[in-house]
Amino acid sequence: MIGEKLESMLDGSPVFEPGTVWLVGAGPGDPGYLTVNALRALQQADTILHDALIDDRILELARPEAAKIYSGKRAGEHSIDRDALCARMVDLARSGQRVLRLKGGDPMIFGRGGEEILKLAEAGIPFRIVPGVTAGLAAMAVATIPATQRDVNRAVVLATGHAASDADETDWAALAGLGQPLVLYMALRRLDRIAGELIAGGMGRETPLAVISSATRSDEDILVSTLGTVSEDRKRHPIEPPAVVVIGEIVTMRERLLRIAPAFAGALA
Ligand SMILES: C[S@@+](CC[C@H](N)C(=O)[O-])C[C@H]1O[C@@H](n2cnc3c(N)ncnc32)[C@H](O)[C@@H]1O
Numbered sequence: 466m467i468g469e470k471l472e473s474m475l476d477g478s479p480v481f482e483p484g485t486v487w488l489v490g491a492g493p494g495d496p497g498y499l500t501v502n503a504l505r506a507l508q509q510a511d512t513i514l515h516d517a518l519i520d521d522r523i524l525e526l527a528r529p530e531a532a533k534i535y536s537g538k539r540a541g542e543h544s545i546d547r548d549a550l551c552a553r554m555v556d557l558a559r560s561g562q563r564v565l566r567l568k569g570g571d572p573m574i575f576g577r578g579g580e581e582i583l584k585l586a587e588a589g590i591p592f593r594i595v596p597g598v599t600a601g602l603a604a605m606a607v608a609t610i611p612a613t614q615r616d617v618n619r620a621v622v623l624a625t626g627h628a629a630s631d632a633d634e635t636d637w638a639a640l641a642g643l644g645q646p647l648v649l650y651m652a653l654r655r656l657d658r659i660a661g662e663l664i665a666g667g668m669g670r671e672t673p674l675a676v677i678s679s680a681t682r683s684d685e686d687i688l689v690s691t692l693g694t695v696s697e698d699r700k701r702h703p704i705e706p707p708a709v710v711v712i713g714e715i716v717t718m719r720e721r722l723l724r725i726a727p728a729f730a731g732a733l734a
Contacts, residue, residue, distance in 0.1 A: 490597015626652020638666030
């Protein structure tokens with residue numbers, strides 16, 4: 466019933482033409498966070514080049530005859546050979562295939578989608594971007610932390626904690642000075658250093674912080690702490706990547722909700 470209604474509503478939606486590449490966001494993990502457009506793309510693609518962190522159940526939604534090519538980092542590699550990957554997408558599209566580049570979360574948020582569409586454009590390959598639910602927003606939702614809340618924040622900063630070199634380091638003091646919540650991707654490994662730099666930049670040690678690991682997946686885990694104590698708290702409560710770190714007063718909403726409605730504790734824990 467819903468399927469038929471939806472199909473009729475989607476008449477006129479973009480068609481996945483042969484010879485094109487679609488960069489599609491798969492969301493944070495659980496297949497329930499796929500968009501309808503992502504599902505439709507999966508059902509039409511001839512070849513799917515997918516990153517790590519894509520749930521097998523999502524790949525099972527593809528046509529059985531579709532080729533699925535793992536295109537993420539392999540153990541021991543610092544990065545994937547993006548030029549080779551883009552060249553492969555170009556070749557596949559030129560051979561008349563519908564090529565689906567499937568990335569975790571949203572393809573344009575810390576997903577290097579921009580680099581890939583530049584290469585496609587240079588090669589004259591038509592492409593389309595299908596946005597996905599980004600891990601930062603999904604992680605806040607599962608932890609019951611609003612991204613914005615009137616009287617608390619007027620902006621929210623999505624930042625990466627990854628730095629390829631010292632020259633590539635984020636200006637943490639500048640972000641500390643904004644007084645707005647920070648949502649950090651790829652920050653777990655360097656969290657002690659980042660916390661130290663935010664404190665040095667003027668953020669209070671008592672600033673609330675949440676680490677949300679594997680949001681929407683069966684091994685989801687949440688640690689609530691503060692900027693000054695997260696290093697110790699992680700020894701007590703080890704938490705694994707992939708994880709998003711949320712820093713700011715907005716994190717207290719989770720505890721406020723728990724106090725108002727302790728019955729939510731099961732759902733929130
Ligand atoms: C290379 S970035 C890709 C982000 C992705 N494009 C997005 O929009 O979510 C990978 C990082 O996303 C975050 N991440 C991805 N999936 C996650 C999940 N299910 N729970 C928590 N963090 C996640 C982690 O910070 C991880 O290190």
